[in-house]
Amino acid sequence: MQLHLSTWEEVDSYLSTSKGIIIPIGSTEQHGPNGLIGTDAICPEVIAREVGERTGALVGPTISIGNAQHHLGFSGSVTLRPTTLIAVIKDYVASLARNGFERFYFLNGHGGNIATVGAAFAEIYADYSMAMPGSNRPQVRCVLKNWWDTPGVQALSKELYGDKDGSHATASEVSVTQAAYPDAIKRKEMKQAGRAPRPFADADDYRKLYPDGRIGSDPTLATPEHGKRLIEASASDVIEDYRRFLALD
Amino acid sequence: MQLHLSTWEEVDSYLSTSKGIIIPIGSTEQHGPNGLIGTDAICPEVIAREVGERTGALVGPTISIGNAQHHLGFSGSVTLRPTTLIAVIKDYVASLARNGFERFYFLNGHGGNIATVGAAFAEIYADYSMAMPGSNRPQVRCVLKNWWDTPGVQALSKELYGDKDGSHATASEVSVTQAAYPDAIKRKEMKQAGRAPRPFADADDYRKLYPDGRIGSDPTLATPEHGKRLIEASASDVIEDYRRFLALD
Amino acid sequence: MQLHLSTWEEVDSYLSTSKGIIIPIGSTEQHGPNGLIGTDAICPEVIAREVGERTGALVGPTISIGNAQHHLGFSGSVTLRPTTLIAVIKDYVASLARNGFERFYFLNGHGGNIATVGAAFAEIYADYSMAMPGSNRPQVRCVLKNWWDTPGVQALSKELYGDKDGSHATASEVSVTQAAYPDAIKRKEMKQAGRAPRPFADADDYRKLYPDGRIGSDPTLATPEHGKRLIEASASDVIEDYRRFLALD
Amino acid sequence: MQLHLSTWEEVDSYLSTSKGIIIPIGSTEQHGPNGLIGTDAICPEVIAREVGERTGALVGPTISIGNAQHHLGFSGSVTLRPTTLIAVIKDYVASLARNGFERFYFLNGHGGNIATVGAAFAEIYADYSMAMPGSNRPQVRCVLKNWWDTPGVQALSKELYGDKDGSHATASEVSVTQAAYPDAIKRKEMKQAGRAPRPFADADDYRKLYPDGRIGSDPTLATPEHGKRLIEASASDVIEDYRRFLALD
Amino acid sequence: MQLHLSTWEEVDSYLSTSKGIIIPIGSTEQHGPNGLIGTDAICPEVIAREVGERTGALVGPTISIGNAQHHLGFSGSVTLRPTTLIAVIKDYVASLARNGFERFYFLNGHGGNIATVGAAFAEIYADYSMAMPGSNRPQVRCVLKNWWDTPGVQALSKELYGDKDGSHATASEVSVTQAAYPDAIKRKEMKQAGRAPRPFADADDYRKLYPDGRIGSDPTLATPEHGKRLIEASASDVIEDYRRFLALD
Amino acid sequence: MQLHLSTWEEVDSYLSTSKGIIIPIGSTEQHGPNGLIGTDAICPEVIAREVGERTGALVGPTISIGNAQHHLGFSGSVTLRPTTLIAVIKDYVASLARNGFERFYFLNGHGGNIATVGAAFAEIYADYSMAMPGSNRPQVRCVLKNWWDTPGVQALSKELYGDKDGSHATASEVSVTQAAYPDAIKRKEMKQAGRAPRPFADADDYRKLYPDGRIGSDPTLATPEHGKRLIEASASDVIEDYRRFLALD
Numbered sequence A, B, C, D, E, F: 001m002q003l004h005l006s007t008w009e010e011v012d013s014y015l016s017t018s019k020g021i022i023i024p025i026g027s028t029e030q031h032g033p034n035g036l037i038g039t040d041a042i043c044p045e046v047i048a049r050e051v052g053e054r055t056g057a058l059v060g061p062t063i064s065i066g067n068a069q070h071h072l073g074f075s076g077s078v079t080l081r082p083t084t085l086i087a088v089i090k091d092y093v094a095s096l097a098r099n100g101f102e103r104f105y106f107l108n109g110h111g112g113n114i115a116t117v118g119a120a121f122a123e124i125y126a127d128y129s130m131a132m133p134g135s136n137r138p139q140v141r142c143v144l145k146n147w148w149d150t151p152g153v154q155a156l157s158k159e160l161y162g163d164k165d166g167s168h169a170t171a172s173e174v175s176v177t178q179a180a181y182p183d184a185i186k187r188k189e190m191k192q193a194g195r196a197p198r199p200f201a202d203a204d205d206y207r208k209l210y211p212d213g214r215i216g217s218d219p220t221l222a223t224p225e226h227g228k229r230l231i232e233a234s235a236s237d238v239i240e241d242y243r244r245f246l247a248l249d
Ligand code: NI
Pocket: A031, A039, A040, A109, A110, A168, A169, A170, A173
C-alpha cells in the first residue's frame, strides 16, 4: 500500500490495523559512469514497494535527496545540509504521528545518510526526553535499515560479484536500478574502480580520490536480472525485519 | 531527460547546452474521498516528464512534501514547516548552482506552496543581495509555475467541468492522477463539495470547514481520458513558458 | 486606539470588547527619485491609524522592515531575510495571543512581503496543526490585506493616474506619504518609468532592470491632496474588511 | 535626517559625508498604570530625531519590539525571542553595510535589550572574526547607548525626582512620552512603587513581584515640560557621544 | 560535590536536599604572553569546586568555550557564536530541569560571556512567558556571577596589584591559574599593557588595539600564592551569594 | 601539550610543526550505580592527555556534554540536542581553522555521539562542497575515533572481563575513571546487567528497558589498575592512529 496512491479514508482504515510505516530514503548523487544519479532513491523505493505489495505495509513518499555533500564535485548531485535533512525527517514523523502513526521504518539507500538520520532520530526523541515526566504524548519509534545490509543481499552480492561489488556505484545497486528502469540502462567501458587509502572529506577531496565517482566497484557486471534477484532478496529480509520491529513491545 | 535516470557525465553534456532545470514540487496531503494523497506531487511530476521527453529539458527529482499544515486533520497528510521547505529549496538550488545550473523552473502542484516557495526564492536571492558588490558568483534565477494555471488547462477545465472543478481535490487533478496511475482509481459516491465563506487557518479549522477534505469540487467527474488531455494541455503551455524563461536576458 | 499610546490596563479593557488587532507591515526601501524610503511603512501606518481612530480598533506597532532584498542595490534600503521576518511575525503574534488576542489583521504596504507573510502564517498555524488533537489552546487567525488592494483605492488610482500609477514607487503611495509628511515632499523631474519584460531576481538584477528604482510609475503626479483621498478611501474599505474578518465564526 | 523620510539619492549623498547611522531601539511593553506601552520605543526615537535635526545625522527606522519576555504577564506587551532580535539586528546592519555604512549607533530605550543587543553585535563580529584572514570586507562597528544613561539625564532625573524616578515605568521616561504625545497623557492615582528584594525571571514571576508593572517609580510626577528638558539633555549628550564614536580610528 | 564525579543515585539524593546547581562557564582564548588559553574556564572551575567542597553544593561540568570572537586573531582561541552558546545553555538547563533542578547559578570567568548569557536566560524564560497562562511547569531561575566581581576579590586585587591588575589577562586570573596548575606557569618579560582609547569590535580590530593580547595588565606580578588567596576570597563570597540565591522565594 | 594550559605564542610555535589537534568529546550522563556521570568525558580526556604527553600532540578542551537524550530518565544527565552539538563542533573547528589548524581528531567517549558527530562533519564539509569551485580556503579534515575501539583495548577488555564488560557503564570505562579519580570510586553491590531485546528510543523507553542504567555490564569488576592498563593500551593505539591521520596526503 503506497501512501501517495491512497486516500485519507484508506489511511484511517489502515491505522486501525497498524501504526507502522516504511519510508524510503535515498540520495540524488553521481553513481559513476553508468550508474544513475537517482540510484540511492530508486533502490529503497522499489524494494519498499515490493514489501508493501507483499504485506500490505504502508509505504510513504521517498525522501529522494539526502546528505551527498561529498558528491557535489560531479554535476547533477544534490545535497541537503545535515541540519536541513534533520528538519525534514522531524516534520515528516511529526505529521504522521499527529494522526496516530507510531513506528517509522526508514529503508535507506545511501551510506552517507546513516549518521544524519541517526542524529535526526535523537533530535526527535530529545523533544520527548526533555519534556517534563508525565506528558502523555504517545511515543514514536524510528529505525533505519540499509536495503543492502541484509543476509540475503550480502550473500547474493558475494555470489554475483565476489570482491567486485565495491562500496559506491556498486554492481548491486546498478543492477537494482536496471531492473527498475530497463530503459535507462547505460553502457560504459570501465575497469574495477580503486579504493583510496583514506576516507574522503568534502567534494573536491572526494573527486580527487575517486576521479570517475566509483569506489571499488565494477558496475559493468550489473544486469537487470541480478537486480530482480536483489530486490527479491532484500524485500524478503526487510519483511521479516519490519515485522520484528512492529512486534517489539 | 530525468535527472535521477541520468549519469553525471550526461549532466555535464547537458550543461554545455542548457543551464536550466525543471523541478516538480508538490505535496502529500488528503485529496478528498477519491483523490490520492500524492495528487499534488504526481501532477507536476507527470507533466514535467512530458515536457522533458518532448524537449530534452532536464527534470529534477520531485519535492513531494510541501506546505500542507492545514490538511493535517486528515490521516496520511504530511507537511514540512515553511522554514524547513525554505531550507530544502535553498540547498537544492545551491547544490545544482555549484556545478553550473542558473535557471530553476519549479513546476508546482499545490496552491499551499506558493507563498513559501516565494519566500524561499527571496531567501536565496538575499544571499546575493546582501553580499558586497563585486562578488562574481553567477546569479541564479528561480520561477514558480502552477501546472493548472495555464491558458490550455483553464480552458479545458471549463469545458470538462464547468463550475464543478473546485479548488481542492479538483476534478482536473484527480483526472491527471487517474491517467498517471490507472490502477489506483478510487470510486466514491459524493456530491459537489461546498465552499466555506471564509479562508481556513490551521488543520482543525480546515476540517471543520471542509469535512471530507474537498473544496468546491466534484471529482466523481474525473476520468483518465480527461487526465491525458490535461497533461497534454499543461505540458504544451509549460514548454512555451519554460522556453521564454530560458530565453530571458 | 494605538497600542503604543495605550496602557496595559486599557488593553485589558479593550480585550473585553474585542480579540482583534490591526498590525501595519511595511518595508524600508528605495522608492525612486522622489519617493521616501519609508513609503511602504508609512502608508499602512497612517491608514491603520485612520481606521483605529474611526472605529476604536487597536493598532499595533508597525513592522517597518520587511522583505526588500531586491532593493539593496539602492542605498538606504534595509531587508530582513524571509526567515527572520517569519520569526518576527511569529513572536509578535504569540506574544499577543498569550494575553487573549485571537484575530490578527496585517495591513500591508509592500508587495514583496506577501509571500513571506503567507509563509509566516503557515509557520504559526503549523504549531497548532502538528500538535496532538485535543490541545486546548485558543486558535489564532491571521490575514494579510494590502492597503492599495481595495475597490475604493483601485478606482481612485485609475481616476487620478490612469495607466501612470505603476507598480513600484507608485503615484498613489507617494501621494499618501505626501499627505502624511508634507514637510518631506521631494521635487524631481522624471518621466514615467518603464517596465522590464521579465521579473527581477536579486538586487543587482533589479537595479539593472530599473535604473532609478521605479517600476512603471510617474510619481511626479503625486499630491498631498490625492494622498488624503487615498487614505480616506483605503480606510473606508479596510474598516469593512476588518469588521468582516472579526465577524467570521 | 530620517532614513524613512529620505530618498535613496539623498542617502547616496549622505554616504559621501558620513558612514554612520543612529538606530533607535526600544520595546513594546507595559509601563505601569499611566505609562504608554510604546514608551521604550518612543523615547529613543524622539531623542534620535532631535539629534538628527540638530546635526544632520541619519536616523534609521526604530526597532520598536525588543526583548520584553518578562512583561508578557501584562496585556499588550510584545516580545521578540532574543535569537529573533539577534537576527533582526544582523540583517539590519548587513543591509546598510552593503551600500557603505560602517558605524552603527543604537540608541536604546529598554534595559532588557542590553544583553541581547550585545550578543547580536558579537554575532555580527563573529562572521568577520571567523573568516580567514585577508578578507577585504570593510569592518563594521556597532555600539549601544542608553538614552537615559548620560550625565545630563542623570543629573536632571535626580533634580526632578530624587529617589522617585525608579527603574521601570520611570517618571523620566513617562515625561518624555508626555512631551512627545501630549494627547496621550494618562492620569492615574498611585504611590511610588516598591522594589522587590530579588531579580525577576519570567513573566509570571515579574507580575508576582511587581503587581502593577512599575519598579520603584512614581510616574505621577511626570510632566511634558520635564519631558522636553530630558529630551534636550539626552540629545545634547548623545550628540557628543555619537561624534566621538564616528571620530574613532 | 561534582556532578561528573557523582552517580545518578547520588544526584537523586542531592535533589531531595537542594534544587540548585553551580555551573562554571568560561572561555578558551588567548590571555597574553604568560596567560593560559584556558584561564577563563579554569578560574570559575576551581572556585566552584572549592565552593562545592566546603558546602556540598553540586557543581556541573564547566562550559569551557564561550563567546571569544574578538580573540580569534590569536592562535588557539576558540569561540562559539552567541546563538550557539544560547542553545548550549538552553539545553543544559532544560536537561537538569527535567529531573527537578530549579536554580541555576552560572559562575562566570569571562566578561565576553555576560551579554550572551543574559540573552540565553531571556531565551529560556521566554518559553515560559510565551506559554499560555496555567501551564504547570516548575519555573527555573538562572543567575550569572562573575568570580572576580565580589567584595573580597576586588579588595585583594587592589591590595596585590593596585592599578596593574588590568582587565584582560589580569594578574589576578593568571595567579589563580598558577595556583591551579603550578606546572604550567609561564615566564615572560613584559611591561604593563596599555588600554586603547575605544572598545574593540572584531578579532582583527582587537589585535590591532592590543598587540600581545593583554588589556591594561601586568601579569608578571602573578604568583601561585596570590592565586590561593584569590580562590579563597572568591569562594567565600560566592558561598554567601549562592546561599542567598537559593533562599529567595 | 594541552591547549588550555598553553599560551597563544606556544600555539603559534606548535602550528609551525603541526596542523593537527586532538579534541576529546564525551557526555554527561548516568553510568549505572557505581559509574560516574562524567565517565564518557573523563575517559577520552585522560587518554588524550596521555597521548599529548607522550607525543607533544596538542589536546583541545573536552566537549563534555554530548548527545545523551536517552539518559534523561536518570537525574544528573545532561544532553545537547543534536543540532546544538553540530553547531558547537562547527564553531570549534572554524575557530581553530581560522588560525591554521587543518586536521581535527575527535577522541570520543560515548557511542551516542557517533551519529551526530558524523552529521557535524558533513555539515562542516558541506560549506566547502557547496561553495563555487576555485575558493581557496584550506580544506579541513575531521575524524572520529572511539577510545575503546582499538585492538589493544578490545583485547584487554576480553582478557579482563570476558563477556561481562557490557556496552553501557562498562567495566572498562569505570576502570578508567577509577584510575583517573581514585578518590571518587563508588562501591555498589550488583549483578551483571541484562540486555534488552531491542534498541531504546527516548529517555522513558531507555529507563524502562534498563532500570539501573547499565547495559550488559558488571562494573563491580572495575579496578583502578585495570584503568591504568586500559589508558595505556588505548593511548598507544591512538598515537599510531593519529599519526596515520596526520600523514595522509
Ligand atoms: Ni549508492
